[in-house]
Amino acid sequence: MSLVAVLAEMPDLLERTLSQHVPDDRGNCRECRGPSGVTATWPCLMRKVAAEAQDLRAGGLPGTYRGARHRPLRAVAG
Ligand SMILES: [Zn+2]
Numbered sequence: 001m002s003l004v005a006v007l008a009e010m011p012d013l014l015e016r017t018l019s020q021h022v023p024d025d026r027g028n029c030r031e032c033r034g035p036s037g038v039t040a041t042w043p044c045l046m047r048k049v050a051a052e053a054q055d056l057r058a059g060g061l062p063g064t065y066r067g068a069r070h071r072p073l074r075a076v077a078g
Contacts, residue, residue: 003049004056017047017049018050018051021042021044023042024042029043032046
């Protein structure tokens with residue numbers, strides 16, 4: 001089971017992740033900081049995972065999330 005699927009099953013944790021992993025005024029994640037003060041560029045990996053989990057909860061199919069909202073349904077070539 002992927003981390004995305006796990007998060008999608010845990011709404012509380014998902015909410016917390018989305019509310020904690022927000023950009024600071026320099027465009028870095030407020031939550032992802034290393035001991036030496038290194039920060040991850042936002043959106044960080046956790047934020048992306050949480051966004052995909054949210055998409056999954058909203059009815060998206062696993063592995064189809066591309067970060068774009070309101071993408072055309074005909075995105076799949078046929
Ligand atoms: Zn983060």
